[in-house]
Amino acid sequence: MRKFLALAATAAFLAGAGTAAQAADKLALVVSTLNNPFFVSLKDGAEAQAKKMGFDLIVLDSQNDPAKELSNVEDVLNKGIKVLLINPTDSDAVKAAVRTANRADVPVITLDRSANGGKVATHIASDNVAGGKMAGDEIIKLLGGKGKVAELQGVPGTSAARDRGKGFHEAIDADKGIELVASQPADFDRTKGLNVMENILQANPDIHAVFAQNDEMALGALKAIEGSGKKIFIVGFDGTDDGIKAVEAGTLAGTVAQQPDQIGALGIDAAAKILKGEKVPALTSVPLKLITK
Missing domain, CATH: 3.40.50.2300 (Response regulator)
Known part of the structure; x- marks a missing residue:
């Protein structure tokens, strides 16, 4: 009888464990x-x-x-x-x-x-419109309200790219001294950010600041700008570890930090x-x- 009870108890325990596992x-x-x-x-x-x-x-x-x-x-x-x-x-x-x-x-x-x-x-999600506006306002501040600006866009069709761009344009369109001379997609990618920035610099060698819709593109743009020897302010977006390190080193002017x-x-x-x-x-x-x- 004791053996039966022990077996029954063991079976009940295993059944309970199976239920818990499921x-x-x-x-x-x-x-x-x-x-x-x-x-x-x-x-x-x-x-x-x-x-x-x-x-x-x-x-x-x-x-x-x-x-x-x-x-x-x-x-x-x-x-x-x-x-x-x-x-x-x-x-x-x-x-x-x-x-x-x-x-x-x-x-x-x-x-x-x-x-x-x-x-x-x-x-x-983060309030990407508000974040884009933060970036635009910071660029206006850095340039003293006057200068030529480029924008590196994220993946076309994504809400993040659309909303960050919307906020950025709300800021710079309200300042008559800021001229947006280029706005091109680089798909939130560092290598594409480098390549697109090189092309923008060839067509617009006198730009003063860049807004990149994420830090990966900002860091790619930084490589292109460093290669050109020009002093151009870059503001990124996301607040990634690499982006923040670049801000602390003084190579990026700023990043709008999210909390992914x-x-x-x-x-x-x-x-x-x-x-x-x-x-x-x-x-x-x-x-x-x-x-x-």
Whole structure:
């Protein structure tokens, strides 16, 4: 009898352990690219918060390819996830992925970049318009309200590029002494930032300042400018480790610092609320700050 009870107790324990092991809800984070320090920090913040809250988080890299993004979403939906967190490769292209999740009745949370279609439970991002305006105001200040300026844009079609540009233009368009002589995409990429900046300098050798819509492009532009021997102010965006180091060294004039790890962590918090049936706001803005030397 004792042996039977012991076996029964053991079976009950194992059954309970199996239930506990299965109790962790699966979430997925589909990231536009992990070849960018900003999105690595976003991923790290999400992973840390998921571990803290007991979630099983699947992370997939879309490698800046909308087709791979859709494939990644289809993949994680087949794995029984409860909530999809997605950092879109492109705000328009991501519509197909969001609608795929909608059809599967899986709530969608967008991070950093919004979706221009489909049903999204909440969007978590920095106020990119306000950040772009911060950068523009800083450039006006650095130039004393007079000078020629260039802009390196991010990936066309992304909400981040659109909104940062909008805020920047709001600032400089209001100052009649500032002339925008070039505005070209470099896809948030350091190497492309270098190449595009070299081309801009050839066409406009007398520019005085550059706004790069992320630190990667700003650092690429810095290489091009250093090669030219010119003194040109550069303001970046994101507040990455490399960007902040360049500001501290005096090679970048400033960077508008985001908190990508907090964006990721807040995404997990929002997923937890959704799973509890709680209401979440349509938009959560994460604070920004301008970092200068």
